[in-house]
Amino acid sequence: MLSLAFIRENRGVVDKAIADKNVAVDLDALLALDAEVREAKTKVDRLRAERNAISDSFKSADPAERPALGAKAKAIGAEIAEIEGGLSEKSDALNALLLRLPGIPWEGAPVGPDENSNIVVRQEGRVPQFDFEPRDHVALIEMNDWADLGRITQVSGSRQYCLKGRLALLEQALMFWAQQRLSAEGFTMMTVPALARPSAFVATGHFPGHEEEAYEIPKDELYLAGTGEIALTSLHSGEILEAQQLPILYAGYSPCFRREAGSAGRDVRGLLRVHQFYKLEQYVICEDDPEVSAGWHAKLLANAEMLLNDLEIPYQVIEASTGDMGLGKYRMNDIESWVPSLNKYRETHSCSTLHDWQARRANLRWRDGERKVRFVHTLNNTALASPRILVPLLENHQTADGRVRLPKALQPLMGGEFL
Numbered sequence: 118m119l120s121l122a123f124i125r126e127n128r129g130v131v132d133k134a135i136a137d138k139n140v141a142v143d144l145d146a147l148l149a150l151d152a153e154v155r156e157a158k159t160k161v162d163r164l165r166a167e168r169n170a171i172s173d174s175f176k177s178a179d180p181a182e183r184p185a186l187g188a189k190a191k192a193i194g195a196e197i198a199e200i201e202g203g204l205s206e207k208s209d210a211l212n213a214l215l216l217r218l219p220g221i222p223w224e225g226a227p228v229g230p231d232e233n234s235n236i237v238v239r240q241e242g243r244v245p246q247f248d249f250e251p252r253d254h255v256a257l258i259e260m261n262d263w264a265d266l267g268r269i270t271q272v273s274g275s276r277q278y279c280l281k282g283r284l285a286l287l288e289q290a291l292m293f294w295a296q297q298r299l300s301a302e303g304f305t306m307m308t309v310p311a312l313a314r315p316s317a318f319v320a321t322g323h324f325p326g327h328e329e330e331a332y333e334i335p336k337d338e339l340y341l342a343g344t345g346e347i348a349l350t351s352l353h354s355g356e357i358l359e360a361q362q363l364p365i366l367y368a369g370y371s372p373c374f375r376r377e378a379g380s381a382g383r384d385v386r387g388l389l390r391v392h393q394f395y396k397l398e399q400y401v402i403c404e405d406d407p408e409v410s411a412g413w414h415a416k417l418l419a420n421a422e423m424l425l426n427d428l429e430i431p432y433q434v435i436e437a438s439t440g441d442m443g444l445g446k447y448r449m450n451d452i453e454s455w456v457p458s459l460n461k462y463r464e465t466h467s468c469s470t471l472h473d474w475q476a477r478r479a480n481l482r483w484r485d486g487e488r489k490v491r492f493v494h495t496l497n498n499t500a501l502a503s504p505r506i507l508v509p510l511l512e513n514h515q516t517a518d519g520r521v522r523l524p525k526a527l528q529p530l531m532g533g534e535f536l
């Protein structure tokens with residue numbers, strides 16, 4: 118969310134962001150509503166002052182004039198009530214439009230309507246050259262009985278799975294290993310709920326707009342979150358954080374639920390795109406200094422690269438375009454991991470800085486050194502999301518006979534060289 122003051126003073130910048138992020142928001146209507154609301158508030162203030170002046174003069178007035186004064190005060194009260202009646206409706210309409218406004222993207226973001234304008238920043242690790250026909254992760258799983266990808270669908274529907282045996286253990290070991298690594302980087306480990314109120318989805322920017330992607334629990338007015346970011350963004354809503362509390366660094370572990378409503382037919386085979394998965398989320402709340410949050414953006418990205426390097430998974434870093442980064446983002450870098458069976462890189466991590474766009478929606482504030490209360494900056498990045506990360510992990514480290522050689526970092530955890 119942008120402040121009205123910023124919008125009024127930077128109309129051109131906001132127009133450009135609307136165009137570059139490929140969103141449809143009627144800024145003229147928003148500003149017209151803003152003017153109406155401000156005019157109505159000014160009028161109510163003036164009327165209130167007038168009525169106060171009358172009630173002040175009432176005591177010293179000539180008794181004969183009091184009825185007229187009383188009637189005038191009453192009439193003013195009625196006029197105030199009428200204006201305020203319309204005012205709440207106009208304010209709601211104005212707020213609904215404000216929630217649709219994009220955050221201003223950083224000047225280095227490639228301008229374009231979608232992921233086709235994304236840029237590959239750099240590639241890391243060596244893509245494996247197999248001297249045999251590599252298997253895809255489903256074949257490896259079936260050979261080793263590492264999951265149920267079939268029977269479970271009669272229980273839970275499509276895009277569901279049960280990990281089994283050593284692969285189920287590997288997922289737990291992976292998450293624990295990543296949690297320990299992030300703790301060593303100063304992040305506080307948190308388990309966070311997936312159940313959340315609609316207001317938490319508004320705070321992150323998932324609502325309005327992406328309601329279709331979330332499972333709804335109507336009896337309880339709750340939704341299931343698709344990322345731990347949702348609970349973590351609203352955890353401190355309404356608080357005024359002290360400077361010494363910042364930066365807040367969370368490693369949030371949660372189950373994630375996504376309807377994948379718009380993904381029919383995509384990635385239907387295996388573990389790349391499922392309805393329920395587990396993610397360790399890196400989350401940062403820091404002071405609203407662009408240089409400070411840019412530093413945390415780089416750190417969040419480096420943490421994810423550190424994990425991928427230790428998992429010996431080749432990857433590339435992507436600079437997201439204005440159209441692909443999403444409504445509230447200032448900057449987004451995705452990391453795509455190499456998937457041999459697809460002969461391409463596929464997204465496994467997404468690192469975002471949102472400046473104060475979420476903070477304004479979540480009412481997340483802090484008190485600076487001069488005791489001034491300001492909105493914070495928020496950032497998030499995937500640390501690990503499973504089972505998607507298992508796809509490049511299994512496929513890149515497979516052997517000709519269908520085994521999987523574990524990266525050195527995981528061998529102690531899994532008690533051997535092979536899965």
Ligand SMILES: Nc1ncnc2c1ncn2[C@@H]1O[C@H](COS(=O)(=O)NC(=O)[C@@H](N)CO)[C@@H](O)[C@H]1O
Nearest residue numbers: 344346389390391394465466467498499502505
């Ligand atoms: N349907 C899905 N199935 C499996 N993994 C998924 C699915 N949707 C997302 N993921 C994983 O979760 C990661 C983060 O998802 S994201 O929407 O891109 N970004 C976020 O959720 C941010 N909060 C950063 O984690 C993705 O990069 C991917 O690895």
